Amino acid sequence: MNSCIHCGISFDFYEEGFLFIESNQIDQHITDSYQKMNDYIAFAPYSSLDIVQSELNRLKYTTDLRMGLSRTKRPARLIDLKTFELRFNEKETVNFIQHGQFVSYLQPIISLNSKELYGYESLLRTKDSNFTLSPWKLFDVAAKTGLHSLLDQRAREEAVKARAGQVSPGTKSFINFLPSTIYNPDFCLQHTFKIVEKYQVNPADLVFEVVETEKIVDVGHLKKVLDRYKKEGMKVALDDVGSGFSTLDMLELLRPDYVKIDRSYISHCDQDQDKLNFLKEANERAQALGIITLAEGIERIEEAEVCASLGYDLGQGYLFGKPAETINFPEVSSIR
Known part of the structure; x- marks a missing residue:
């Protein structure tokens, strides 16, 4: 199991300061410009990031080496050389992930039966x-540089904050999360639970959904994550079922509260018998397990009507509204 060493921990690229290196064989890396702190760590001042780049180029093929920057002579957080190089090459994006301003856009989700607003999906934007x-x-950058836990954590916080003053109690908020960032559910989710308490949100109004980019490798671990959310009174959803690794068989294994059917099966489903067959099977299997079904990516009235006729509970897509910073729910009474 991976550790949470980078979760919530800032790593900045200062324009000037001190460059630290650490190795089990530090002697071979020392030059006249480095001062040895102990047998494993040495440091040197730098006056520009160009100097850091030069040192990175010089040492980049060295094995068992860790690097870090600090404004003072106090040892910095040191990370492996490969991760340091990745972060350095993407330092503007890395800085934004850590300190930039985010906002959560909201996209409406409606009841296909009553045509009433059911909830909103929260989507991270800069x-x-x-x-x-x-x-x-x-x-993508966050995953490559070891900051995906931090970014995912920030996204969850923005999604909870987005409800304040906008979303009425009883209206659901669907919030994406990356299972790979949650190594220990009891520990890693504490930040989220504290945010929910801070903004005085009813846990029952929150639905945490497994996003489509995650390959489900350890089903047992993912079930523990989902169960931890449920223990706090929150709901869980399996996203993009039918695409990639989110198969119908996962419904039986994970028992989510909601299942969101991948948009590829919704698009022009009124003109494709294979899509109709899949949508029917998916809805029947979900309903048998007591799982609420949601058709996502609905852009045409005909698609909404097909999903409604098949018994799908909820719908989401541009037909009902695009993601926006402020809530926007158009009239959808024309759906039969």
Whole structure:
């Protein structure tokens, strides 16, 4: 099991300060410009990040070496050389992941039966107009640089905050999370539970969903994560079922409260018998297990009508509203 060493811990690239290196064989890395702190750690001042880049280039193929930066002569948090290089090469994005301003956009989810608002999915966006990276790129960089736990944690916090003053009690908030960032559910989810308490949100109004980018390797561990959410009175969802590793068989194994069917099966489902067959089977299997079904990616009235006729409980997609910083729920009474 991986550790939580990088979760919530900042790692900054200062324009000047001290560069620290650590190795079990520190002597071979010492130059005249380094001062030895002990048998394993040495440091040297630097006056620009170009100097750090030069040292990184010089030492990048050295094995068993850790690096870190500090504004003072106090030892910095040191990380392995490969991760340091990845973070250095993406330092602007890394800095934004740690300190940038985020906001949670809300996309409506409706009841296909009553045509009433059921909830919103919270989607992470950058608040700084000068920083234009997509959420996908942010999470990609975060995963490569060991900061995915931190970014996922920040996304969950923004999603809970987004309810304040906007979303009425009783309306659900669907919040994405990355299972790979939660090594120990009892420990790693404490931050989320404290945020829920801080903003005085009813846990029953929150639905935490496994996002589509995660390969389900350890089903037993994922079930423990979902059960931990449930223990706090929250609901859980399995996202994008039918795509990748989220199969219908996972419904029986994980027993989520909600299942979201991948948009690829929704698109033009009124014109494709194979899609209709899958949607029917998925709904029947979910309903047999007492799982609420949600069709995502609905863009056409015909798709909404098909899903409603098959007995799907909920719908989500551009037909009902695009993600926005402020809530927006259009009239959908035209669905038969």
